[in-house]
Amino acid sequence: MPLSPAQVAQAVALVDQGLTQREIATILNVPRSSMQYALKRYRETGSYSRRPGSGGFRCTSVRDDRFILLAVLRNRYLTAVEIRHRLQVTRGVNVSERTVRRRMEEVNLKVHRPARGPSSFLRQHRVARLQFAREHVNWSHEQWAKVLFTDECRFALRTPDDRERVWRRRGERFLSITTTKTVSFNGGSIMVWGGISSDARTELVIVNNRLTAARYIEEVLQEHVFPYSDFKGENHFLLMHDNTRPHVAHCVEEYLHEVGIRKLQWPARSPDLNPIEHIWNMLKRKIKSNSNPPETLDQLRSAAMAAWDSVKQLDIRNIIQSMPERMKALIRARGGNTRY
Template identity: 50%
Template sequence: MVDKVIKASKIIALLEEGCSQCFVAQRLNVSRSTVQRTWQRYQETGSVKRRPGSGRKTCTEPRDDRFLVSQALRNRKSSYVDLKNTLEEVRNVQISLWTVRRRLLAANIHSHRPARGPKLLRGHRVARLSFARNCVSWTHEDWDRVLFSDEARISLHGEDRRRRVLRRRGERFAEACFEEITPYGGGSVMFWAGINSMDRTELVFIENGTLTGHRYITEVLIPYAQPALTALGETSIFMDDNARAHRSGGVDAYMLEVGIRRLDWPARSPDLNPIEHV
């Protein structure tokens, strides 16, 4: 309400300075009809405040609305039911869930699924901060030398349970409305790939079982990662995460032998790896 009064005051001020209604609408990013109604109301009443409406009065006062907003911001995981019950308990005001939703929307508070990320302990946060400080001065040329890599495991018959069916009452187990599932997703396949700012490796299919340190050397590093690093030049840097296969003693010895420089990577930091977004 306060924002509307301020905007209406700006409209009147610009019009009294001699600006056209079209110019005022463009300047304040409002419709021309809004400017016209505001000016007409000001000429009739001498005020920029809205005339008292004849409709149903709101069931909450401004203090109640501010209470709802403050409770929502203090506990971001509160549901509409929680906020409704809290308002009734503290301020003895009974409202519907739709009213709670409208009050929050008026305050530009929307309900969304929370962003997800790895659980970080203090040691993880310290390592990520150290990594950021070490790399904050890197230029584009420095990052061009890095080959980012990662594996992805894909379930063959995974189901995220988001798909829906249209059915009538009593058709829950009808064949057209039934979906068969495979234990443990029917197995999975693993792929490996590497990217840099200018190129990418081939997509490597890891067949028959898990990725071990020996397989990592013979199936990934020798045929794919090492040629890609050679193409980047002598100053190339290889980035792989802290998976057990990547950090085995045999892998460390091989990289030291062939001279592959490895980027120190903080644990639990998939969000820092650009290949995750590819």
Template identity: 50%
Template sequence: MAFLELGISMRRTARMVGVTVRTVQKVKRRYEETGHYLRRPCNGRPRCTSAREDRYIISTVLRNRHQNAVEVQQQLLQTRRDYISDSTVRRRLAEANLKPRRPASGPKLERQHRVARLRYAREHMQWDEEAWSRILFADESRFSLYTSDGRRSVYRRPGERYLQACISERVQYGGGSVHVWAGIFSEGRTELVAIENGTLTGQRYAQEILNEYAGPYLANMRDGSMLMHDNARPHTAHIVQEYIQEVGISVMAWPSRSPDLNPIEHAWDELGRLVRNRRPPPTTLRALKQALVEEWENIPQHRLRNLVFSMPNLLAAVIRARGGFN
């Protein structure tokens, strides 16, 4: 009203305040009728659920996080004989800050896995940076030629879902993939090794990975350094265990089904993003392999160092989750 009292037009006032002319007209009329700018008090539409029903909806979802609004609606109808729309269920859940999100994925954890993860976390919780700097975290990963991280959205209008420009096209089997191995530690990283000509067996792992790469890197690291690799079949094969004992490689005991505790998994994620952001993107498996090797060297060492030294935080999260995922 101050602008209007100064003789400024409604159109210019709306432009200065950032609202429509219709809004300015409503405010002016409200001020003339009531003497203030606040909206008149009103009751609004009555709430169709009671506080008890709201608690029931929330507790039902908290007991089973994978239920959707329609399933909760049907369950409410069967148990309480009350019909409430699925839209109302979604609103009540949103009021409790429960909103649908894409679930995180991970291997199935049985009781023995949780116990082993919790024991590992407690045993290594007191390790300092000096101790973690002696660990070579190694693993394999596979990168497809055509893949999506599931994070990209598309802007579209109503009715444009199947517009060609709004479709994310997929190639069967990802157009092929490249299987690689690498290791990281606080002060460096190994070469990125492409595993070609078939499956990685225990014999190949011992000869092509441990003998050619992991062993020499461990020899150049600090005294008492250890190799960390998971319990995949090529790593636990009898021939690999014999080789490790023969050459004297120290291997860190590792709980099964614990990819979330290996910091190199985050390095794989960053490597995938770097390759996907290349312009132009690789269109052949040979170009993908070359891009992976180049981008692996482009990851700043301080990020790998931060990943290694984040282990105490990861272990603390496992302890809070009683052996579950962090």
């Protein structure tokens, strides 16, 4: 453990005061051997600094390091091999992939699994999301409590979540006991619809076939949303649903106008703003953690219904109370993706 010049100077001063090397090492909280080596170097050279190291020279210059850094900042998905090749072609410098990784570590750039966000995220989506956040950033918890957050979700029997890990030795990568078995179409799936608010939730609806606008009115709005509006009262209820085609069809808009259901205008490409997405994740974890995970679609339907009923209303309320923070995070991101 090398001592800094300031520590060496302090050790020399303590030696002049008559302290032993053991006492000095205890005061400076350094190994005794390191302190002894620093004092010996001081007596030989009269300097508090270390001698120049005998290690090899850096194989990249400052300009080479800047080239590597700018290449990564312009395209975060470049691999070390690709950066090495660009450096060789552009600047005529041949280095190893490990050298490229070390240069990235020096500027605190490390490889991570990328976060997921909606596809086709265009400028108009950012503008609409930012405008929505500015309009609702001052909403109180009582105002957000009036909103019924709804959405559809698909549950599959075999859903890879990239969280599974396996213990193995070198050379055991492709053994049958360390290989995850894939299933066509994830073994089948079901589509569900649900709605949550701070005070209550709707029943979970199993969507057996493709959800059209007509089926959305008959099976969802008439059977679940309209009764919920009567329960909450006309002035204490806002419907939130996203901009998928069945939701924005003309017949759906006409039905909502006829029955007097007010709709919260929702920006496109905004799953990070909908708190029900967290409920879907909770349900999927509950289903996967069952001691007897479902093996058929019928069992999956039953498991989804049971998981939906087991969610505590307090957990739902706590998630919805994060809406003001979501609006602030969206403003800070200038309409871009947020951590939610």
